[in-house]
Amino acid sequence: MAPEHEAQPDSPAVASTRAVDIAVSVLLLALAGLLAFDNWRTGMSWDATGPQAGYFPFYLSMILAGASVYGIVKELAARANEPFVRREQLQRVLQVLVPTIAFCVLMQWLGLYVASFVLIAGFMIWVGRIAVWKSVVTALVFSLAMFVTFDIAFDVIMPKGPLEALFGF
Amino acid sequence: MEALQLLIYGFGVLLTWKTLALMMLGLVLGIFVGVLPGLGGPNGVAILLPLTFTMDPTSAIVMLSCIYWGALFGGAITSILFNIPGEAWSVATTFDGYPMAQQGRAAEALTAAFTSSFIGSLVAVLLITFLAPGIASFALRFGPPEFFSVYLLTFCSFVGLGREEKHKTLISMSLGLLLAGVGMDTVSGQLRMTFGWSELFRGINFLVAVIGLFGISEIMLTMEERLALRGHAASISLRVVLKVWKEMPRYWMTLLRSSAIGCWLGITPGGAIAASFMGYNLAKRFAKDKESFGKGRIEGVFAPETAAHASGTAALLPMLALGIPGSGTAAILLGGLMVWGLNPGPLLFVEHKNFVWGLIASMYLGNVVGLVLVLSTVPIFASVLRVPFAAIAPMIVVSCAIGAFAIQNAMFDVWLMLVFGVVGYVFKKIGIPLAPFTLALVLGNRAEDAFRLSMIGAGGDMRVFWSNGLVGSITTLALILLFWPVISAVWQRLRGMPT
Numbered sequence: 294m295a296p297e298h299e300a301q302p303d304s305p306a307v308a309s310t311r312a313v314d315i316a317v318s319v320l321l322l323a324l325a326g327l328l329a330f331d332n333w334r335t336g337m338s339w340d341a342t343g344p345q346a347g348y349f350p351f352y353l354s355m356i357l358a359g360a361s362v363y364g365i366v367k368e369l370a371a372r373a374n375e376p377f378v379r380r381e382q383l384q385r386v387l388q389v390l391v392p393t394i395a396f397c398v399l400m401q402w403l404g405l406y407v408a409s410f411v412l413i414a415g416f417m418i419w420v421g422r423i424a425v426w427k428s429v430v431t432a433l434v435f436s437l438a439m440f441v442t443f444d445i446a447f448d449v450i451m452p453k454g455p456l457e458a459l460f461g462f
Numbered sequence: 463m464e465a466l467q468l469l470i471y472g473f474g475v476l477l478t479w480k481t482l483a484l485m486m487l488g489l490v491l492g493i494f495v496g497v498l499p500g501l502g503g504p505n506g507v508a509i510l511l512p513l514t515f516t517m518d519p520t521s522a523i524v525m526l527s528c529i530y531w532g533a534l535f536g537g538a539i540t541s542i543l544f545n546i547p548g549e550a551w552s553v554a555t556t557f558d559g560y561p562m563a564q565q566g567r568a569a570e571a572l573t574a575a576f577t578s579s580f581i582g583s584l585v586a587v588l589l590i591t592f593l594a595p596g597i598a599s600f601a602l603r604f605g606p607p608e609f610f611s612v613y614l615l616t617f618c619s620f621v622g623l624g625r626e627e628k629h630k631t632l633i634s635m636s637l638g639l640l641l642a643g644v645g646m647d648t649v650s651g652q653l654r655m656t657f658g659w660s661e662l663f664r665g666i667n668f669l670v671a672v673i674g675l676f677g678i679s680e681i682m683l684t685m686e687e688r689l690a691l692r693g694h695a696a697s698i699s700l701r702v703v704l705k706v707w708k709e710m711p712r713y714w715m716t717l718l719r720s721s722a723i724g725c726w727l728g729i730t731p732g733g734a735i736a737a738s739f740m741g742y743n744l745a746k747r748f749a750k751d752k753e754s755f756g757k758g759r760i761e762g763v764f765a766p767e768t769a770a771h772a773s774g775t776a777a778l779l780p781m782l783a784l785g786i787p788g789s790g791t792a793a794i795l796l797g798g799l800m801v802w803g804l805n806p807g808p809l810l811f812v813e814h815k816n817f818v819w820g821l822i823a824s825m826y827l828g829n830v831v832g833l834v835l836v837l838s839t840v841p842i843f844a845s846v847l848r849v850p851f852a853a854i855a856p857m858i859v860v861s862c863a864i865g866a867f868a869i870q871n872a873m874f875d876v877w878l879m880l881v882f883g884v885v886g887y888v889f890k891k892i893g894i895p896l897a898p899f900t901l902a903l904v905l906g907n908r909a910e911d912a913f914r915l916s917m918i919g920a921g922g923d924m925r926v927f928w929s930n931g932l933v934g935s936i937t938t939l940a941l942i943l944l945f946w947p948v949i950s951a952v953w954q955r956l957r958g959m960p961t
Contacts, residue, residue: 310891310892313888313891313892314892317888317889317892317894318633321633321637328640328655331654331655331657332654332655335652335654336652339922343914343917343918343922344913344914344917344922345650346647346649346650346652346654347654349639349643349910349913349914350639350640350643350654350655353636353639353640353643354636354640356632356636357632357633357636357637357640359632360629360630360632360633360636361633363629364629364630364633367629377891377892378686378891382686382687383686385685385686386682386685386686386887388685389681389682389685389855389859390682390884392856392859393678393859393880393883394880396856396859396860396863397863397876397877397880400863400873400876401873405860405863405864405867409856409860409863412856412859412860413853413856413857413860416852416855416856417850417852417853417856420852421850421851421852421853422852423850423852423853428853431853435857435860436860439860439861439864442513443512443513443864443868447512447513447515447516448516449512449513449515449516449864449868450871451864451867451868452867452873
């Protein structure tokens with residue numbers, strides 16, 4: 294594809310805002326149903342001391358359900374409108390979302406600071422196409438600064454992994 | 463005059479090297495956060511909240527509120543120099559601020575923005591100083607029904623006065639209230655909506671939700687839009703500052719009007735965004751030559767900035783006096799109060815004088831220092847925007863994760879933050895407002911407790927919400943606001959009908 298086409302705003306739409314709106318409303322309706330059921334089970338009526346634990350949330354889930362149904366009906370009656378996200382935009386969103394998920398997974402094994410080094414360096418190199426040495430130095434300085442700020446200066450303890458253990462933290 | 467004495471006392475609390483240093487740190491961090499696209503007042507405060515967990519409450523609130531003032535100042539820099547509002551409330555500032563920068567008058571526009579911000583918040587702080595103690599002592603007489611009716615008023619005014627589609631505001635609010643109820647029920651001790659999942663027993667932490675909703679989702683939106691940053695350079699000389707200040711008194715009416723709008727919308731949950739637009743539009747409406755707006759008119763910078771700052775500051779008034787935040791950021795500060803072990807509400811003025819008056823004094827000092835700081839350091843902060851977004855984005859993600867984890871030392875919260883990030887992204891794109899959700903999540907339990915305590919006290923009689931003049935009028939006002947869209951439609955039809 295020619296480079297000037299890459300930046301065109303009209304790459305194909307992945308979904309219309311209307312479709313996403315309806316999908317979200319359906320999900321919210323399902324959630325409202327689930328929560329209403331749970332609160333009905335907890336007890337949604339009145340006893341000697343006043344309303345039971347499920348009373349307030351039960352009626353809230355009714356409001357949520359009502360508003361969702363209204364949203365579904367309204368959007369069904371409307372015509373398809375502007376795109377929710379275009380393919381090219383979605384690719385860019387995923388470029389940040391996928392590494393973020395990977396970062397959270399890594400954090401559990403390697404600890405926050407090592408994971409943050411990997412995320413920042415990797416993101417700068419592959420997504421930002423920034424020179425490798427600049428990326429590595431930036432990531433190293435940032436991760437170290439975070440470590441000093443939180444773990445040492447402010448006593449806020451983050452998850453740590455094998456590398457920190459090596460240095461006795 | 464008692465307020466003045468207490469204020470002086472507050473300055474006494476504030477004037478220690480440690481507090482002053484934290485204030486400076488907060489301001490610098492705040493301006494930084496305000497300048498960066500993809501970060502803003504609420505998420506900046508939420509992400510940096512963990513830094514304060516080990517501090518005493520007064521130092522903590524001083525630093526956090528200074529982050530907030532800094533973010534308010536910082537938003538103007540990007541609007542004027544880059545035509546990118548760092549914050550939603552600085553959108554209106556771009557209308558005339560950016561044209562001014564294009565004409566080579568960036569320094570003038572920036573000085574105008576900072577100075578009018580300063581004036582706006584000064585008016586609001588004066589209001590807080592003299593009004594908040596009175597409101598708080600009045601509210602000391604409130605029982606559960608009064609509190610519930612005030613909560614109801616807050617929620618209903620979102621539905622009635624918000625610009626979003628009403629059903630979407632309702633969705634946002636009821637979802638927030640529901641999620642606030644997850645976990646242990648505070649009245650009966652029963653578990654609710656946890657589905658036997660032990661991670662949910664603690665409930666859904668408000669701050670985790672905020673970090674995801676505002677921080678992570680904002681990164682996704684910024685990536686999607688792919689900002690190309692091309693801005694104007696600026697440094698401010700003393701000559702320009704003095705020139706703008708000399709011109710300023712001519713616009714006293716605009717400044718006064720915008721301050722009033724800002725204070726009003728800050729106290730009611732209209733917020734800084736609405737205030738800045740309304741300030742701008744009213745300045746335009748009352749101007750003799752409306753055509754010159756949008757083409758680089760200095761009044762077009764004065765009006766929205768004054769209103770936004772007045773509103774952002776005034777939002778702290780109901781938070782301090784009643785425990786009801788007037789904005790998203792105020793809601794996060796309220797979350798902070800609970801983390802530090804303070805109980806928000808009118809008793810704060812009685813039990814924690816240090817805290818309250820230290821905070822109020824820091825509003826004065828923070829705004830003066832902030833003004834000097836931004837005026838002298840604009841070039842440095844503007845250069846922050848030349849750092850590639852690919853370097854800033856992952857750093858923000860890491861900061862968000864640190865923030866989310868630190869609140870309860872739970873990995874589950876990091877995942878929850880991620881989920882809220884995606885939810886926030888989708889909600890923003892389909893126009894479900896996030897502010898009612900935030901407010902509902904932080905106030906949900908308190909509102910429910912107030913309702914149930916009223917019901918227990920009254921033996922289940924709903925008429926308790928009309929049992930005296932005060933609670934009755936607040937409840938009625940709340941219901942009028944809730945049904946305002948219907949009422950105004952009917953009213954217009956009646957008036958429009960030829961009789």
